[in-house]
Amino acid sequence: MLQDLFSPSVQHALDIAGIFVFAISGALLAVRKNFDVFGIAVLAEVTALGGGLFRDLVIGAVPPAAFTDLGYFLTPLLAALLVFFLHPVVERTQLAVNIFDAAGLGLFCVTGTTKAYDYGLGLTASATLGLATAVGGGVLRDIVANEVPSLVRWDRDLYAVPAIVGAAIVALCLRYDALNGFTTGLAIVTAFVLRLLAMRYHWRAPRAWNRRSSAAEDGA
Amino acid sequence: MLQDLFSPSVQHALDIAGIFVFAISGALLAVRKNFDVFGIAVLAEVTALGGGLFRDLVIGAVPPAAFTDLGYFLTPLLAALLVFFLHPVVERTQLAVNIFDAAGLGLFCVTGTTKAYDYGLGLTASATLGLATAVGGGVLRDIVANEVPSLVRWDRDLYAVPAIVGAAIVALCLRYDALNGFTTGLAIVTAFVLRLLAMRYHWRAPRAWNRRSSAAEDGA
Amino acid sequence: MLQDLFSPSVQHALDIAGIFVFAISGALLAVRKNFDVFGIAVLAEVTALGGGLFRDLVIGAVPPAAFTDLGYFLTPLLAALLVFFLHPVVERTQLAVNIFDAAGLGLFCVTGTTKAYDYGLGLTASATLGLATAVGGGVLRDIVANEVPSLVRWDRDLYAVPAIVGAAIVALCLRYDALNGFTTGLAIVTAFVLRLLAMRYHWRAPRAWNRRSSAAEDGA
Numbered sequence: 001m002l003q004d005l006f007s008p009s010v011q012h013a014l015d016i017a018g019i020f021v022f023a024i025s026g027a028l029l030a031v032r033k034n035f036d037v038f039g040i041a042v043l044a045e046v047t048a049l050g051g052g053l054f055r056d057l058v059i060g061a062v063p064p065a066a067f068t069d070l071g072y073f074l075t076p077l078l079a080a081l082l083v084f085f086l087h088p089v090v091e092r093t094q095l096a097v098n099i100f101d102a103a104g105l106g107l108f109c110v111t112g113t114t115k116a117y118d119y120g121l122g123l124t125a126s127a128t129l130g131l132a133t134a135v136g137g138g139v140l141r142d143i144v145a146n147e148v149p150s151l152v153r154w155d156r157d158l159y160a161v162p163a164i165v166g167a168a169i170v171a172l173c174l175r176y177d178a179l180n181g182f183t184t185g186l187a188i189v190t191a192f193v194l195r196l197l198a199m200r201y202h203w204r205a206p207r208a209w210n211r212r213s214s215a216a217e218d219g220a
Numbered sequence: 221m222l223q224d225l226f227s228p229s230v231q232h233a234l235d236i237a238g239i240f241v242f243a244i245s246g247a248l249l250a251v252r253k254n255f256d257v258f259g260i261a262v263l264a265e266v267t268a269l270g271g272g273l274f275r276d277l278v279i280g281a282v283p284p285a286a287f288t289d290l291g292y293f294l295t296p297l298l299a300a301l302l303v304f305f306l307h308p309v310v311e312r313t314q315l316a317v318n319i320f321d322a323a324g325l326g327l328f329c330v331t332g333t334t335k336a337y338d339y340g341l342g343l344t345a346s347a348t349l350g351l352a353t354a355v356g357g358g359v360l361r362d363i364v365a366n367e368v369p370s371l372v373r374w375d376r377d378l379y380a381v382p383a384i385v386g387a388a389i390v391a392l393c394l395r396y397d398a399l400n401g402f403t404t405g406l407a408i409v410t411a412f413v414l415r416l417l418a419m420r421y422h423w424r425a426p427r428a429w430n431r432r433s434s435a436a437e438d439g440a
Numbered sequence: 441m442l443q444d445l446f447s448p449s450v451q452h453a454l455d456i457a458g459i460f461v462f463a464i465s466g467a468l469l470a471v472r473k474n475f476d477v478f479g480i481a482v483l484a485e486v487t488a489l490g491g492g493l494f495r496d497l498v499i500g501a502v503p504p505a506a507f508t509d510l511g512y513f514l515t516p517l518l519a520a521l522l523v524f525f526l527h528p529v530v531e532r533t534q535l536a537v538n539i540f541d542a543a544g545l546g547l548f549c550v551t552g553t554t555k556a557y558d559y560g561l562g563l564t565a566s567a568t569l570g571l572a573t574a575v576g577g578g579v580l581r582d583i584v585a586n587e588v589p590s591l592v593r594w595d596r597d598l599y600a601v602p603a604i605v606g607a608a609i610v611a612l613c614l615r616y617d618a619l620n621g622f623t624t625g626l627a628i629v630t631a632f633v634l635r636l637l638a639m640r641y642h643w644r645a646p647r648a649w650n651r652r653s654s655a656a657e658d659g660a
Contacts (some may be wrong), residue, residue, distance in 0.1 A: 030592070037602040038644035039592025051643040053498075058273075060282035062500035084648050125287040139364070144579070146588045148366045152250065152259025158259040205256035208304050278493075280502035303521070345507040368586045372470065372479025380478040425476035428524050 011111075016075050018107045021100035023048035023079035024090065026141045028097070030080075031087045033145050040084055044076040046144055046162050051136030055129050059119040098199060102162075106191035109134035109163040110184060111172040123171040130167035135160060154207045155218030160197035161205070231331070235293050238327045241320035243268035243299035244310065246361045248317070251307045253365050260304055263363075264296040266364055271356030275332050275349050279339040318419060322382075326411035329354035329383040330404060333390040343391040355380060374427045378418035381425070386411030395410035451551070456515055458547045461540035463488035463519035464530065466581045468537070471518075471527045473585050480524055484516040486584055491576030495552050495569050499559040538639060542602070546631035549574035549603040550624060553610040563611040570607035575600060594647045598638035601645070606631030 026047025031038040049066040056064035066072050083090050084136075090097065112133025116126040134150050142149040150156050169187035173179040197203065233265040245268025269286040276284035286292050287391040302438055310317065334352025355371050358379075362369040370376050389407040393399040417423065466487025470480040489506040496504030506512050523530055530537065552573025556566040575591050578599075582589040590596050609627035613619040635641065 031648040033588070033592075034594055034647060035592040036594035036647050038645050039589075039594070040648065042592055042600075043615055057277055058283055058287060060280075060500075063498055063559070063561055063565070067498060067561055067569065070562065070564055073564060073568065087648050118284070121287055122290065124290055124293060125283070128293065129287065143363060143366075143583060144589060144592070146366065146583075147395055148253070148585065149259075149364060152253075152255040152262055152364070154254055154256035160262075188253070205258050207254060207256050207305050208251045208260065226655065246482035277497055278503055278507060300631075338502070341503055341507055342510065344510055344513060345503070348513065352449050363583060366586065368473070369479075369584060372473075372482055372584070373477040374479070376475055380482075425478050427474060427476050428471040428480065 007037070012071070014107050015111065016071055017100070018078050018104035019048040019072060019075045021097065022108075022137050023076035025097055025101055025138070027080045028087065028090060029082035029141060029147075031083060031137070035079075037084055041080040043141055043144060044080040044083070045073070047137045047141040048076040048079070049073075049113035049137065050140035051108060051112070051133040051138075054136045055116060055133045058129060058132075059116055059121065061115075061119060076149055079207045084174070097176055099196065102195035105159070105163055105195055106166055106188040107132050109166040109191055110170050110187045112197055113167045113174075114179075114184075116172075117174055121219050126174070127164075127167040127171040128168065131160065131163050134163040134167075154204065156204070158203045158205060161203075162191040162198065165194055184185060221377070232291070234327050235331065235363060236291055238324035239268040239292060239295045239300050240358050241317065241324045242328075243296035244303060244317055245321055245358070246296070247300045248307065249361060249365055249367075251303060253406040257300075257304055261297055261300040263361055263364060264300040264303070265293070265417035267357045268296040268299070269293075269357065270360035271332070271353040271358075274356045275336060275353045278349060278352075279336055279341065281335075281339060308400070312429060319416065322412050322415035322419070323377070325354050325383055326386055326408040326413055329386040329411055330390050330407045333387045333394075334399075334404075337391075337394055343395055347384075347391040350390065351380065351383050354383040354387075357379040374424065376424070379415070379422045380426060381423075382411040382414035382418065385414055442561065449651075452511070452548055454547050455510055455551065457513045457540070458544035459488040459512060459616065460519050461537065461544045462491075462548075462577050463516035464523060464537055464542055465578070466516070466532060467520045467523035468527065469581060469585055469587075471523060477520075477524055480515055481520040483581055483584060483608050484520040484523070485513070487577045487581040488516040488519070489513075490580035491548060491552070491573040491578075494576045495556060495573045498569060498572075499546075499556055499561065501559060540635065542632050542635035542639070545574050545599070545603055546606055546628040549606040549631055550610050550627045553607045554614075554619075557611075557614055565613055566614070567604075567607040567611040570610065574603040574607075596644070598643045598645060599635070600660065601643075602631040602638065603633035605634055 023044040026043040026045075027040045029047075030043040033039075035043065047139065049072060053064045053066050056066070096099055109130045111130075113126045114128040115131030115133075117123070121129065139149045139151055143152075166187045169183070169190060170179065173183045173187070243264040246263040246265075247260050249267075250263040253259075255263065269292060273284050273286050276282065276286070303413055329350045331350075333346045333350030335353075336349035337343070343348065359369045362371075371379055386407045389403070389410060390399065393403045393407070443581075463484040466483040466485075467480050470483040473479075476481065489512060493504050493506050496502065496506070549570045551570075553566045553570030555573075556569040557563070561569065579589045579591055582591075591599055606627045609630060610619065610624070613623045613627070
């Protein structure tokens with residue numbers, strides 16, 4: 001379906017770019033956790049490919065793209081090498097990394113939704129898998145690094161909402177047969193811009209109402 | 221096979237009830253861990269659907285029921301909303317939640333075993349997958365919440381044994397061609413009552429023999 | 441393919457041996473973490489079968505071998521029982537356990553690569569899955585036990601490299617059509633010996649260059 005919108009080569013280049021920036025975020029966490037070079041590579045691969053791997057297993061697209069496209073596998077290794085040698089430079093460019101990560105988020109929620117729909121899932125399930133594609137790698141990254149996933153922490157800027165909005169736009173377009181190059185681009189850009197705004201203005205999601213003690217404020 | 225025992229609509233209603241109570245337990249843990257509203261929804265979904273998702277991936281039933289039945293997906297969101305607004309009330313009814321959770325445990329170990337057998341697995345493998353269906357969601361819940369799974373902790377009341385007994389009864393009935401409405405109900409009720417008794421009398425599983433130091437008593 | 445090299449029964453016996461030693465390592469960690477008897481069994485199963493389960497899901501070999509071969513399932517339970525009753529003895533023989541674990545590592549990286557290739561994956565993807573088969577169980581073990589995976593920790597002796605070398609030898613032999621009993625055995629033994637040497641001489645992988653503070657030395 002996306003083939004009508006983007007040529008396969010453009011689509012592939014965007015995928016590689018998203019994989020690269022997600023891998024950078026995984027590799028940087030590995031450095032902060034003091035992992036060795038293999039830990040850096042493992043966390044880069046897990047972060048970059050975990051979301052798509054989960055999606056492909058659920059829709060039955062085996063072997064998953066992560067294992068059939070050599071570029072998908074080698075890109076995170078390149079990111080890991082880069083961070084291994086140059087992580088002080090990469091960290092100094094944290095803003096750039098965050099912007100690329102937002103772009104990856106926008107791209108993956110859209111392509112994940114489209115791929116799931118192409119495999120015959122319903123609209124809600126497709127949008128859910130699009131969301132899972134976009135955020136799954138980060139959750140796996142945090143689980144392997146033995147941390148509470150940043151996705152579910154109240155003290156982090158909104159991450160799920162931009163992806164939900166992007167996936168929902170695609171699902172609505174699929175519903176009304178209006179998915180084309182323009183609407184696809186619109187969904188990607190909307191998710192991307194929402195994530196940038198969430199970071200800029202520190203938008204956060206509410207925690208449960210009526211939490212009893214203020215002590216909970218300090219909890220993790 | 222279960223269609224002969226319960227009508228599909230009864231079966232589906234029981235599934236939804238099991239999913240709902242498991243989701244409540246996930247959402248409550250998310251509130252205790254101070255997650256935001258998305259964390260509450262994520263943990264509700266993971267707890268309610270994780271066990272069945274694992275079973276479906278293993279037996280090759282893709283896309284898994286969690287992604288083809290809209291009710292399966294929306295029920296945990298409803299539970300998450302309920303806990304989000306009313307968690308002090310829900311926590312005060314912890315006993316009721318525990319009773320429903322025990323019912324979900326009994327139901328899932330039985331339906332998980334039956335479904336795996338219907339997909340051609342052996343009796344031992346089917347019972348194992350029934351057990352995994354019943355306890356898998358809780359293990360994933362604790363992994364995402366970055367806690368030691370309550371399933372494997374020595375200081376928690378028996379949880380695996382009731383599910384093992386329920387799954388084993390079903391496997392024995394399948395072996396001797398005696399699975400019918402009565403024996404299925406018996407398996408569910410046996411697992412359910414065993415779990416209630418384990419909670420009432422704080423039955424615990426033994427730890428390894430000859431642990432060397434008493435210091436280990438305090439460990440987690 | 442391996443059928444030409446080892447008879448199926450030899451191959452199966454080697455698999456069972458590898459599963460047994462991996463299960464021992466899982467069960468020992470469970471005892472150290474103070475888990476109850478079910479926790480010991482769960483961690484033994486996860487460690488022994490997790491890597492192969494992941495490989496089988498990725499290549500679409502469902503139901504996975506872990507659920508179709510009763511010996512694969514019962515062996516970890518035997519290991520768990522042994523550790524449950526005799527863990528002080530087993531711990532005293534830690535050296536023997538480590539040697540067997542190294543043998544399991546060598547075996548699994550080779551059989552994992554071969555099986556993935558037999559299912560039509562490319563050489564790089566096959567070698568990657570061979571590596572994942574060998575180290576995946578240990579990573580899952582540490583995740584369930586709520587620890588930073590020992591695979592990615594800088595203060596542990598090399599574990600990934602021997603498996604990478606073993607898998608790479610197999611991939612090269614497949615590339616040049618030179619996989620036979622001798623080269624397969626050579627790959628297993630090379631990985632095995634490399635792991636033994638890494639333990640003997642405490643070979644470690646480097647951490648990222650230019651880490652800024654010495655404080656990071658103490659971090660986990």
